[in-house]
Amino acid sequence: MKRLRIFLVLMLLAAAVPPAAARMIDRIAAIVNDDVILLSEVDSRCRAALDEIPSSLPLDKMVERKQKIRKQALDELVEELLFKQQVRQHKIVVDDKEIDKQIEQLKKMNNMTDKQFTDALKMEGRTVADLRNSLHAQLEKQKMIDAQMRDNPEMRARVQVGEKDVDDYYQKHYQTASSKEKVRASHILFVVPPKTGAEAEKVIRKKAQMVLDKIHQGAKFAEMAKEYSDDPSGSQGGDLGWFHRGDMMAAFEKAAFGLKKGQISDLVRSKLGYHIIQVTDRAMEGPPPLKKVINEIRSTLYRQKFRETMKDWLAQLRRSSFVEYKL
Numbered sequence: 001m002k003r004l005r006i007f008l009v010l011m012l013l014a015a016a017v018p019p020a021a022a023r024m025i026d027r028i029a030a031i032v033n034d035d036v037i038l039l040s041e042v043d044s045r046c047r048a049a050l051d052e053i054p055s056s057l058p059l060d061k062m063v064e065r066k067q068k069i070r071k072q073a074l075d076e077l078v079e080e081l082l083f084k085q086q087v088r089q090h091k092i093v094v095d096d097k098e099i100d101k102q103i104e105q106l107k108k109m110n111n112m113t114d115k116q117f118t119d120a121l122k123m124e125g126r127t128v129a130d131l132r133n134s135l136h137a138q139l140e141k142q143k144m145i146d147a148q149m150r151d152n153p154e155m156r157a158r159v160q161v162g163e164k165d166v167d168d169y170y171q172k173h174y175q176t177a178s179s180k181e182k183v184r185a186s187h188i189l190f191v192v193p194p195k196t197g198a199e200a201e202k203v204i205r206k207k208a209q210m211v212l213d214k215i216h217q218g219a220k221f222a223e224m225a226k227e228y229s230d231d232p233s234g235s236q237g238g239d240l241g242w243f244h245r246g247d248m249m250a251a252f253e254k255a256a257f258g259l260k261k262g263q264i265s266d267l268v269r270s271k272l273g274y275h276i277i278q279v280t281d282r283a284m285e286g287p288p289p290l291k292k293v294i295n296e297i298r299s300t301l302y303r304q305k306f307r308e309t310m311k312d313w314l315a316q317l318r319r320s321s322f323v324e325y326k327l
Contacts, residue, residue, distance in 0.1 A: 031324045032081045046073035082317050087140050094139040102135045116232040125194045159305045161298050169297050174287045184281040185256045186238035189231035192273035208274040221278050
């Protein structure tokens with residue numbers, strides 16, 4: 001997000017318009033060292049959450065809810081700005097080639113063509129430009145963290161994962177766990193883009209119902225997926241592979257686990273659009289051997305330790321910085 005970096009700039013802007021108009025345009029929400037966060041940035045961050053507040057709430061409750069949402073958004077922006085200040089201080093640079101490499105890795109991991117990749121982003125309401133901005137921020141953060149780890153032996157030690165850590169985690173989360181149910185399913189997705197109007201959605205639903213009717217009349221599910229699905233899995237006949245409870249969106253998962261092997265669902269509405277789901281197999285899965293999941297456990301434990309370490313580092317950074325809230 002663009003921020004006005006120097007107080008002199010704010011003074012010059014204020015001088016360019018009448019004081020009353022300046023107050024109407026924007027105001028400072030927080031001062032973080034030599035930078036500021038504007039109220040417009042806070043509202044932009046939490047607009048979706050503010051829009052979800054029921055209009056039926058009493059005025060005092062509504063004001064309280066808005067204050068809480070804005071405070072949470074402002075806390076996030078303060079932490080992000082503190083991190084960006086450290087990035088500037090350490091002269092961290094991310095170039096386009098590094099971002100290109102990350103995008104190519106994502107395509108390769110998901111076995112997607114350029115078009116399939118772009119379509120998958122579109123389904124999430126994102127563009128390639130949005131992804132590049134996100135990857136730029138992530139790479140900056142990673143480089144900043146790497147620099148901190150190199151310079152701070154104590155931080156490095158805190159994220160080390162030992163054999164006892166692995167054994168304890170396996171005993172708690174795998175060995176003592178009961179068998180888990182899993183299903184293999186295929187789907188045909190009819191995307192309903194964000195902000196689609198009611199009439200436009202009716203057209204999409206009508207198309208989905210038409211395809212479902214064809215399947216009930218004998219059309220092959222895989223062929224219908226290849227022809228009509230908006231999901232990249234359509235090229236594979238809609239196959240999503242195996243998954244457990246908690247792996248998918250709630251509405252999709254509820255429908256899938258409620259079907260018997262070979263059954264086909266009615267239309268299922270999720271945040272992505274309408275799905276037609278076919279369960280192709282079901283199974284029960286017991287605890288896996290340690291050697292099969294050891295890398296997964298190490299990765300999970302590292303992420304946990306890393307998050308805690310960075311949380312403490314940011315808290316210390318905040319304590320050593322000048323942060324003043326104006327809301």
